[in-house]
Amino acid sequence: MSIEVENISKSYKSFTALKNVSLQIPEGELVALLGPSGSGKTTLLRLIAGLEQPEEGRILFNGEDNTNRDVRERRVGFVFQHYALFRHMNIFDNIAFGLTVRTRKTRPSKEEIKEKVHSLLKLVQLEGLAHRYPSQLSGGQRQRVALARALAVEPKFLLLDEPFGALDTKVRQELRRWLRHLHGKLGLTILFVTHDQEEAMELADQVVVMNEGRVEQVGSPEEIYHHPANPFVYSFLGRVNLFRGRVHNGKIKLGEAEFETEWENKAVELPAVGYMRPHDVEVSLHAPLDTAIQSVQAQISRISLLGPIVRLDLKRLDTNEVFEAEMSRQRFLELALVEQGIVHVTFNNLSFYVEEQPSVTPAPTFIPLQVSV
DSSP: OOEEEEEEEEEETTEEEEEEEEEEEOTTOEEEEEOOTTSSHHHHHHHHHTSSOOSEEEEEETTEEOTTSOHHHHTEEEEOTTOOOOTTSOHHHHHHHHHHTSOTTTOOOHHHHHHHHHHHHHHTTOTTOTTSOGGGSOHHHHHHHHHHHHHHTOOSEEEEESTTTTSOHHHHHHHHHHHHHHHHHHOOEEEEEESOHHHHHHHOSEEEEEETTEEEEEEOHHHHHHSOSSHHHHHHSSOOEEEEEEEETTEEEETTEEEEEOOSOTTOOEEEEEEEOGGGOEEESSOOSSTTSOEEEEEEEEEEEETTEEEEEEEETTTOOEEEEEEEHHHHHHHTOOTTOEEEEEOOSOEEEEEEOOSSOSOOEEEEEOEEO
């Protein structure tokens, strides 16, 4: 089932949680709502579930308006971060709960409920644990019970609010793989909230990046990582280096490095910011033979050995800006790098944004700028 959100707004007293948000979630996709705390992710999820009502806008399922429908009419499977299992019920009764509380007319028979629950226990790989209680299970097992309970009522789609947030790293990684496998088997539309970039990138077909009640960008993990729409998306998705400079005479100057641009108004001089991932920083012991390749000298202030990856903290000699580089351990050993050593750094895959200061508000706007490197 597809989900469509049209111009949704929601406030809590003086706080605006969502500001005119529109979003389309195709049927059968696994979609992540990604953003920092307070960005509006959970509020949007609760509005789709029917747990709250928007002040403006509409929510449609398969093109049908569900904005004012009761949560029970929406047939939504909702899973919370902290499981919300009934401690006094065993696992079988927890999973069966949504079926047993139905009206007599719609309630399945006891045999049908038993068959359904045992089928779900097999699906979530918890066979043989039906008579245990939540306190007797691990965190990962409890979360799978919560998912089975949500699936028991045969929802039109699943909504997951930070489903793995309360679990340790290893269990989270195992459950990610399991959820991806489950989605492949069921083909349900699944929308989940997370502030974990790695989780969103690993699991989702589409990622919705949110910030301060707005949608910043929607796209595949590949799209939003390699083609971020603005500086916020770039900075939020993984580690990033910032280099500050200016646009002058149609060129961007970052210390000793200079880049040709497609900036049309060559008379305008504006601040510009270059963004680059640490793994795109190329470190060598000598300057490039090709003088057209932009490089600067930097001093290594710290070396961090992180298993197969080595991270360098570097300080540019021309601007004193501090930045990071990442390389394989093999490359590090080949270069025989040492702390306080001087290296040459080449700028690869730089993304520039021109900072344009409006006259009405102090908040700058950023314009993506194409460069010739």
